[in-house]
Each structure stands twice: as C-alpha cells, then as structure tokens.
Amino acid sequence: MSAAIHRIRLAGGDLEFACAEGDTLLRAAQRAGLGFPYECNVGSCGNCKFELVDGEVADAWPQAPGLSDKDRQRKRHLGCQSQPQGDCQVKLRTMERYVPLHRPQRAAAVLQAVRALTHDISEFRFQVEAPFAFEPGQYALVWLPGVEGPRAYSMSNIADAAGAGGGCDFQVRRLNAGAGSAALFALQPGSRVEIDGPYGMAWLRRDAPRDILCLAGGSGLAPMVSIARGAMAEARLADRQLHFIYGGRTAADICGQDLLQALPGYGTRLHYSAFVSNAADDSAAYPVGFVHEAALQAHGERLREMEIYFAGPPAMANAVQAMLLAAGVPPDQQHFDQFY
Numbered sequence: 224m225s226a227a228i229h230r231i232r233l234a235g236g237d238l239e240f241a242c243a244e245g246d247t248l249l250r251a252a253q254r255a256g257l258g259f260p261y262e263c264n265v266g267s268c269g270n271c272k273f274e275l276v277d278g279e280v281a282d283a284w285p286q287a288p289g290l291s292d293k294d295r296q297r298k299r300h301l302g303c304q305s306q307p308q309g310d311c312q313v314k315l316r317t318m319e320r321y322v323p324l325h326r327p328q329r330a331a332a333v334l335q336a337v338r339a340l341t342h343d344i345s346e347f348r349f350q351v352e353a354p355f356a357f358e359p360g361q362y363a364l365v366w367l368p369g370v371e372g373p374r375a376y377s378m379s380n381i382a383d384a385a386g387a388g389g390g391c392d393f394q395v396r397r398l399n400a401g402a403g404s405a406a407l408f409a410l411q412p413g414s415r416v417e418i419d420g421p422y423g424m425a426w427l428r429r430d431a432p433r434d435i436l437c438l439a440g441g442s443g444l445a446p447m448v449s450i451a452r453g454a455m456a457e458a459r460l461a462d463r464q465l466h467f468i469y470g471g472r473t474a475a476d477i478c479g480q481d482l483l484q485a486l487p488g489y490g491t492r493l494h495y496s497a498f499v500s501n502a503a504d505d506s507a508a509y510p511v512g513f514v515h516e517a518a519l520q521a522h523g524e525r526l527r528e529m530e531i532y533f534a535g536p537p538a539m540a541n542a543v544q545a546m547l548l549a550a551g552v553p554p555d556q557q558h559f560d561q562f563y
C-alpha cells in the first residue's frame with residue numbers, strides 16, 4: 224500500500240505542494256523545489272518556524288529546543304519536525320535563497336568502510352542505493368538504529384552533477400554521551416541506514432571571484448574538506464588561492480592535512496595550517512591559538528576580499544562570526560550552517 228499524500232497550501236497565494244505521510248513539511252517543500260527557510264533540519268535553530276492556519280500536524284520531537292512555549296501558544300510549529308495528519312494550510316514566507324540546488328530525497332545506504340582520522344573522529348563511507356547529487360559543503364540526515372530522530376552529518380567527498388556514483392562520506396566526532404554517535408560508531412561495514420539529503424546553505428560558490436578561506440574546528444572538518452576538494456576540481460576557480468585553517472584542542476586532535484595534500488595545487492594554491500587551543504599542550508607541534516584569531520592574523524584586511532566558509536562547534540562558529548563582523552566582511556561572503 225502506498226503512503227497517503229497530503230496537500231499543503233500556502234496561505235495568501237496559489238502555491239501548494241504534496242507531503243507524503245510521515246514526511247515533514249520542510250522536507251516535502253524542499254522535495255517540491257520550494258524555498259522553505261531552514262538551517263539545521265534537526266529541531267534546534269528555529270529557522271523553519273511556520274504558522275498552522277488550518278489542519279493538523281504531529282510534532283516528531285515535541286520538546287525540540289527550536290520552539291519556545293510562546294511559539295507553541297501562537298500555533299507556531301517547526302517545519303523540520305511537523306508531520307501533516309491530513310491536508311493543511313500554512314503561513315510562511317518562502318525565500319529564493321532556500322530553493323534547493325538539488326531536490327533532496329530519502330534512500331537506503333550501506334556502510335562500506337570506516338577509518339579513524341584522530342582518536343575521536345572517524346570517516347564513514349556509505350554507498351547510497353540511488354544517485355546522490357550534492358554541492359560541496361552540504362549535509363544529509365541519517366537515521367540510525369535505535370536513535371530517536373535523524374542526525375545531520377556533512378559530506379566530506381564531492382559528487383558529480385548527477386550524483387551518479389552515490390558515494391557519501393561523513394567524518395564524525397564521537398561524543399561520550401551522544402546517542403547518535405554511539406550508534407554510528409557501533410555500525411559494521413554492510414550495515415544499512417536511511418539517508419535524506421542534500422540540505423544546507425553553506426555550499427561552494429563556484430562563481431564567486433574571490434580567494435577562499437575555510438575555517439574548521441573539531442567536527443567541522445568534513446564540509447570544509449568537501450569545499451576544498453570541490454574548489455580544487457573547479458575550472459572556474461583555477462586562479463584562486465584556498466587557505467584552510469584547522470583548530471583542535473591538542474595536537475592529538477589535529478587532522479585533515481593528509482586529505483588536502485592529496486589534492487592538485489597543494490602548497491601552491493592550497494595552503495593548510497593548524498592551531499591548538501589548549502595552551503598547556505607542550506608538544507610544540509602546532510602553534511597555540513584559536514581559529515578566528517589565526518585567520519585575522521594571517522589575512523587581516525584581505526578577509527573582506529575573500530569568500531569565507533566555516534564549520535565547527537557553536538563556540539568556534541560564534542567567535543568566527545564576531546571576528547568577521549568586526550573585520551567588515553560582507554555577510555554574503557560568509558557561509559556556514561550552525562552545528563547543533
């Protein structure tokens with residue numbers, strides 16, 4: 224029996240789209256090519272709020288932190304958590320910048336291989352059982368066995384325009400108390416999961432006529448590696464320099480250089496440097512400092528002429544954003560999807 228399809232109508236216009244039973248409003252709108260605003264896709268940021276005018280939705284995660292009690296009283300819901308229970312009418316403002324470059328789809332994927340990059344970051348190579356197209360820097364949702372809700376992981380590889388290869392690599396940090404990372408690290412090659420994507424706004428701007436700066440901290444490695452791989456393979460960016468700065472707590476956390484060394488242009492137009500934030504780290508293998516300070520020190524006023532991508536823990540991303548604001552970097556040259 225095929226899943227029921229609900230009709231979702233946008234208030235104040237003629238637009239409507241189909242949402243399959245069990246799908247969320249946000250993802251169904253994206254599958255239909257509509258620019259439904261969002262960021263995290265996992266209930267945390269609140270960017271996908273909408274007002275329910277008519278009909279009924281179920282909340283996949285009623286306690287999601289992206290929604291306040293006031294929002295709930297005002298009949299506001301999160302698009303990424305709302306599963307329509309029938310036809311609905313909703314109030315929201317679609318935006319051109321959220322129109323998907325590749326319409327997301329959900330498909331099964333098989334784990335092919337796992338390899339450790341550091342003591343707590345491993346790379347997971349999946350084969351999606353359907354073409355899987357995405358832009359460098361985007362992410363996918365993964366449903367893991369025994370875990371409530373999907374987890375968002377960024378791809379570290381690149382795909383061709385049609386996504387024909389179906390390859391999907393994630394670089395994930397193991398968290399001691401994390402349900403998702405525990406389930407992912409317990410998977411064995413051959414295990415099957417459900418993947419939905421691509422999503423995300425921090426994709427490589429191939430037409431931007433500027434040098435590129437990639438700033439990564441900890442688990443933010445994957446999308447920045449994907450951006451670097453995409454940029455080095457892009458003929459339109461052949462005369463651009465790419466500077467990659469990675470930050471970890473101690474020398475044992477530093478990674479990524481070998482992945483970039485394998486790319487054409489390493490050392491001439493692709494440059495890597497790494498910093499440790501823990502001043503007590505006396506290995507002397509890497510200079511002590513934070514990524515945002517290192518970027519400012521290395522590039523100063525030139526930051527305003529760069530296309531800047533960054534990813535990592537919230538504290539790092541907030542510090543980078545504050546530094547870029549103070550340095551006068553135009554917002555449309557800054558690209559990041561907040562990690563939660």
Ligand SMILES: Cc1cc2nc3c(=O)[nH]c(=O)nc-3n(C[C@H](O)[C@H](O)[C@H](O)COP(=O)(O)OP(=O)(O)OC[C@H]3O[C@@H](n4cnc5c(N)ncnc54)[C@H](O)[C@@H]3O)c2cc1C
Nearest residue numbers: 284371372375376377395396401402403404442445562563
């Ligand atoms: C856009 C984006 C890209 C990311 N890319 C990467 C990456 O490349 N590598 C990496 O290591 N990490 C990445 N993360 C972080 C990753 O998604 C996880 O948050 C992190 O690994 C911790 O997950 P956990 O399950 O181990 O921890 P937990 O504490 O168990 O889970 C935290 C996450 O799960 C969600 N969540 C918790 N409970 C529920 C529930 N009941 N229903 C639905 N959702 C729930 C939360 O919103 C939160 O995102 C990314 C996050 C985002 C938003």
Ligand code: FES
Nearest residue numbers: 264268269289303
């Ligand atoms: S809360 Fe829905 S996209 Fe972040």
